[in-house]
Amino acid sequence: MSLPNPSKIVCVGRNYAAHAEELNNPLPTRPLLFMKPPSAISYLPDVVIPSDQGECQHEIELAVYIGQPLRKATTEQAQQAIAGYGVALDLTLRQVQSELKAAGQPWERAKAFDGSCVLGPMVSLNELENGGDFTIQLEVNDQTRQVGHSHQMIFAIDDLLADISQQFTLQPGDIVLTGTPAGVASLALNDQLTLHLSQGDKHWQWHGSVRCEA
DSSP, X not given: OOOOOXXXXXXXXXXXXXXXXXTTOOOOSSOEEEEEOGGGEEETTEEEEOSSSSOEEEOEEEEEEEOSOBSSOOXXXXXXXXXXXXXEEEOEEHHHHHHHHHTTOOSHHHHSSTTOEEEOOOEEGGGSOTTOOEEEEEEETTEEEEEEEGGGBSSOHHHHHHHHHHHXXXXXXXXXXXXXXXXXXXXXXXXXXXXXEEETTEEEEEEXXXXXXX
């Protein structure tokens, strides 16, 4: 697989009800969007967290890779533009984010720092079942932390892509992170991570190791 060269990573907040509830956030009535720049991308197995900005929490997410331009698309056009899927970690500086939210400020300092979008390999469409439900799972030191199913999303994948494309064009190579299930928690130096992606009888897993930024 060639490495993606996205113009942007579009992230969807609070797309699992249980995660919104665990952080005492209201459920959205339309997709809650924010972005990460290409400089936020890093690749498994390397997971680098800042050492001086408070707790850094993991958020495993289903990643959608865009293969065709999408602008003001229908859900049918959105589905046709998907090149593949994968898993990602949306690393979040939780204390920083809480302070920004309290001040009514954007989240980028907590969400878009270097290395905050950790990607596994893309699974291409020819390896997947057409229309099957996805399961994502994160284990930290062999203990399950997060499990989510795509049917639990408040906004379905095709609807998300179509909605995003009404605001800004998605370009080939762009990545959409579709939200995290409940179970977010802090990462620590030398934590060993296993990220799982399943669909039907098919299963993929990747490993990562946490280190602190020098």
